[in-house]
Amino acid sequence: MNIIKCFLFLSLFSLLPLVLKAQQPAQYSLFMLNKYAYNNAYNGLDESLSITGVFRKQWLGFSGTPLNVNFNTHLPVEVISSGIGLGIEYDVIGAYKNLSIRGSYSYILDFGKNGKLSLGLAGRFLQKNLDGAQLLTPEGNYESGINHNDPFVPVTNETGMSFSLDAGAYFKHKFFEVGISAINLTQPSVGFANDSKVTYLRAYFLSACANLKLSDKFSLHPSLLLKTDFVKFQPEIAALLKWNDNIFGGFAFRGYDNKSTDAFIFILGMHITKNLTLAYSYDLSIGSLNSYNSGSHEVVLNYNLNKKIGKEIPSKIIFNPRFL
Numbered sequence: 001m002n003i004i005k006c007f008l009f010l011s012l013f014s015l016l017p018l019v020l021k022a023q024q025p026a027q028y029s030l031f032m033l034n035k036y037a038y039n040n041a042y043n044g045l046d047e048s049l050s051i052t053g054v055f056r057k058q059w060l061g062f063s064g065t066p067l068n069v070n071f072n073t074h075l076p077v078e079v080i081s082s083g084i085g086l087g088i089e090y091d092v093i094g095a096y097k098n099l100s101i102r103g104s105y106s107y108i109l110d111f112g113k114n115g116k117l118s119l120g121l122a123g124r125f126l127q128k129n130l131d132g133a134q135l136l137t138p139e140g141n142y143e144s145g146i147n148h149n150d151p152f153v154p155v156t157n158e159t160g161m162s163f164s165l166d167a168g169a170y171f172k173h174k175f176f177e178v179g180i181s182a183i184n185l186t187q188p189s190v191g192f193a194n195d196s197k198v199t200y201l202r203a204y205f206l207s208a209c210a211n212l213k214l215s216d217k218f219s220l221h222p223s224l225l226l227k228t229d230f231v232k233f234q235p236e237i238a239a240l241l242k243w244n245d246n247i248f249g250g251f252a253f254r255g256y257d258n259k260s261t262d263a264f265i266f267i268l269g270m271h272i273t274k275n276l277t278l279a280y281s282y283d284l285s286i287g288s289l290n291s292y293n294s295g296s297h298e299v300v301l302n303y304n305l306n307k308k309i310g311k312e313i314p315s316k317i318i319f320n321p322r323f324l
Contacts, residue, residue, distance in 0.1 A: 025183065025203050025227065026068045026091050028056060029252060029265045029281040030300045032223040032238055036072045036085060038205045039181040040104035041120030041168035044076030044083020049305040054298065059285065061293035064134075066093040074104070075309065081108050083118060095134040099127040102166065115173035122166040124183070128190045128198055130158045152196055160190035164200060178208045204228050217244050234260060238267070246271050248279075255287070262287040263296065277302045 028037055034052050035042045054070040074085030087102040106120030132154030136142070139149040146155050168181030184200040191197045209223035221240040226233065238252035247270045255261030264286055269279030283296035 026056075026070070026089060027058065027066070028054060028068070028070070029236075029254075029263075029283055029296070029298050030054070030267065030279055031207070031225045031236065032209055032221070032240065033269070033277070033279050033300050033302065034070070034072075035170075035177075035179070035207065036074055036087060037070055037089075038207060038225065038227075039120070039168040039170055039179045040085060040087070040102065040122040040166050041106045041118040041170040041179060041181065042083075043074045043085040043104055043106035043118060043120055044108060045116060045118055045170060045172050046074070046304055047076060048307055049073070049075040049309065051303045053301045056296065056298040058283070058296040059289060059293035060295060060297070064094045065293070066091060076108065078308070081110065082106060083108055083120070085122075087122075095131045097129040097131070099125075099129075101125040104166070106168075106170075113174075115171055118170045118172070120166075120168045120170070120181075122168075124164045124166060126162045126164060126188060126190060126200065128160050130154060130192060132156055132158065154192060158192040160192050160198070162188035162190045162200070164188045168205075174211070176208070176210045179206070181205045201229055204230070218242065219245070221248075221250075232260075234262075238265070240267060252281070254283075269300075275303055275306055277304070 028034060031038060034054055036052065037054070051073045052071070054068070056068040058067070059065040068089070068091040070089045072085060072087035074083060076083050083106040085104040087104070089100040091098050102122050102124045104120055104122035106118045109117040111117065132148070133146055133156065135148065135153055137148045137150050137153055141147040141149060148155065164183070165185045166181065166183045167185060168179060170179035171177065182202060182204050184202050187199060187202055189197045189199045206226040207224065209221060212220040214220055219242045221242060223238045225236045228234070234254065235256050236252060236254045238250060240248050240250035242248040249269070250267045252265035252267060254263045254265065262285070263283040265281050265283050267279065267281045269277065271277050279300045281298045285293055285295055
């Protein structure tokens with residue numbers, strides 16, 4: 001039995017109790033460049049219209065592994081000290097296809113030079129599709145079609161929908177940032193026609209980063225992301241070195257012990273224009289699956305309008321002594 005058949009069998013095995021409680025949030029290596037993905041309270045803190053697209057293909061080398069597409073956009077609404085955002089996430093893993101559409105609002109407290117604190121809430125629409133034709137059962141017969149010999153395992157596509165709530169808080173200062181957030185607060189369940197269910201468990205995130213100027217040309221940006229359901233923990237640490245506020249590169253590491261260690265990550269990127277930023281990461285798998293895959297690839301493209309909505313950001317004033 002090859003690795004993907006084992007994977008699909010395990011997916012099926014987890015369905016046997018009729019209620020599956022193992023839904024995990026999508027994995028992104030470039031989390032430091034896509035802060036809204038894990039915390040809706042980041043609404044508006046880019047101080048202009050910000051649009052981000054992410055494509056990630058995980059564990060290349062065998063089929064059925066995660067594929068993630070993420071799109072989000074958010075902007076400040078200064079007249080009411082707020083931010084609004086929209087996030088769309090689509091991922092495929094094994095026999096599952098998942099769609100999440102999130103609308104969010106945050107209230108922003110401005111402390112002047114001491115930073116900004118954003119408090120956010122989000123509503124999330126969830127859709128999950130299960131392709132029973134990709135599943136295998138121990139008692140199934142697949143010689144002349146699909147016969148799982150199990151009434152709780154679908155033969156064709158099954159689709160379920162639900163809604164959930166998220167919440168978060170994010171503090172942004174010139175020299176550092178820190179955020180906490182939670183998703184699936186209501187722990188919604190998606191039901192299928194065969195009476196099986198998938199429950200989205202609550203997940204919690206803690207993020208932090210710093211902006212350290214080393215010289216006129218170089219700056220250092222260390223960051224941390226901790227994901228947990230208070231049963232398991234998954235930390236990620238990263239450091240980016242930026243040259244001339246333009247080209248940047250760095251490394252990241254995911255895990256903390258023999259069981260959680262997953263990948264060593266290489267990162268490259270640049271500001272193509274004053275509005276457009278492109279970044280790429282390669283995950284070198286060093287966990288238990290390293291013998292079965294050739295790594296993971298992720299691309300992030302961000303567009304920032306870099307001006308107030310309806311109003312240009314003022315240019316620097318240069319005083320000429322001839323006209324004083």
